[in-house]
């Protein structure tokens with residue numbers, strides 16, 4: 001039964017009677033700061049319009065008992081919950097729902113404690129990646145963590161969907177380096193790895209946030225990084241043989257030394273295409289240059305293209321900040337930088353999609369990609385190619401729910417953004433037509449996708465009754481054979497499907 005105003009009041013009464021201190025962190029549509037709290041972590045302005053459905057209530061818990069109260073009372077009064085950590089979900093699922101709902105926003109639960117001796121850290125879900133990396137580097141120059149590049153991404157969603165960064169070829173995903181977690185389940189119980197059991201612990205490390213419970217905190221195994229790493233970003237125009245070099249990159253990037261990752265950004269600048277090769281090498285330039293000469297001479301990398309720095313400086317640099325800008329920007333959950341490929345000085349509406357590539361794409365197919373870019377007005381679209389191989393190929397497909405391991409040369413990210421607020425059908429149609437153009441060149445049966453690059457175009461649950469068959473349309477793309485095990489875990493952990501959304505894992509015989 002959908003909740004109405006009466007249910008909302010009952011819900012609020014329930015919260016207050018369950019938890020006496022919760023009033024200070026409740027925001028209803030009548031609270032003066034409701035809109036600013038809602039928009040603070042809304043990262044995609046496609047979901048920030050007057051027509052976007054808004055939560056009945058936002059709660060920003062200060063402790064676990066307030067999260068438990070929110071779960072207990074939402075369940076009792078028929079409100080759906082959406083959990084938000086950093087708010088980067090591409091489809092806004094952490095703060096938009098088409099049924100009456102409550103947002104539990106983790107903004108106040110962002111504590112990080114690093115144990116440099118044990119090489120571990122506990123991090124609460126509301127922390128951002130930038131905050132985590134900063135706190136690790138504060139304790140040791142030789143420790144790091146292999147998560148995503150954008151510092152404002154929240155660890156809550158990121159880790160539960162896998163989470164990759166530019167060290168993935170050496171250390172795998174963020175989720176591959178998680179050793180414990182604190183989760184509140186559908187009964188409101190606080191569980192750790194031991195009490196939740198290995199199945200549930202498996203599911204929350206890549207099975208996508210929000211299907212299994214609310215993750216309060218994660219325990220990480222930190223990785224060792226050298227005191228000096230090397231960064232370069234070099235660009236090649238079409239006249240400088242960009243297409244040939246990118247074509248060659250497909251054969252070498254996934255076979256390079258695992259200390260070396262070279263991503264490729266394809267962008268349109270001043271009406272012509274450009275390939276940007278952006279790299280992190282876990283070592284000094286004197287070791288990098290011979291490696292590049294041996295394996296990828298076509299790029300023509302020179303010593304003065306490279307800059308040596310500490311690992312945390314590379315994090316700051318990869319995020320698009322300039323050398324003169326303070327490292328403290330990594331702590332700021334609203335800091336914006338101006339990278340070459342991702343121009344994100346302000347929040348904007350966007351639509352993104354992803355693909356996996358198992359066979360090199362023929363050279364002439366790139367011409368078709370450029371034609372698509374020439375169709376698109378402005379300079380707001382980009383593609384990023386992320387090489388796999390190394391550690392990514394050593395981990396089995398079933399080790400975590402994230403199945404895209406050996407056999408993948410690279411992943412493609414497609415993104416387009418536009419000005420103003422709201423939906424631009426023209427841009428959405430454009431990215432769909434690019435995705436359609438790519439069909440012959442990318443993975444098939446299923447056409448694989450990455451759950452952290454959420455895309456509702458690939459299938460959604462039916463409202464009302466979520467059938468396994470319907471969910472397997474998108475589920476097999478994100479998780480391949482792991483989808484079945486995720487359904488099994490969901491059936492055990494949340495048989496009544498309390499934690500649900502457009503792309504949540506359904507239990508067997510779900511009727512809600």
Ligand code: FDA
Nearest residue numbers: 085086087088089094148149154156157158164209210215
């Ligand atoms: P958000 O709060 O929107 O949550 C995402 C999903 O997880 C939602 O379904 C939400 O309900 C659920 N969730 C959130 N917190 C939860 C919790 N505590 N317990 C249970 N469920 C929870 N990815 C990547 O792998 N590498 C990268 O480099 C980047 N870079 C990047 C840059 C930018 C600008 C964006 C917008 C996105 C990325 N991503 C990425 C994708 C990112 O990993 C993905 O969107 C994450 O889910 C975001 O996590 P947040 O907590 O920020 O999102």
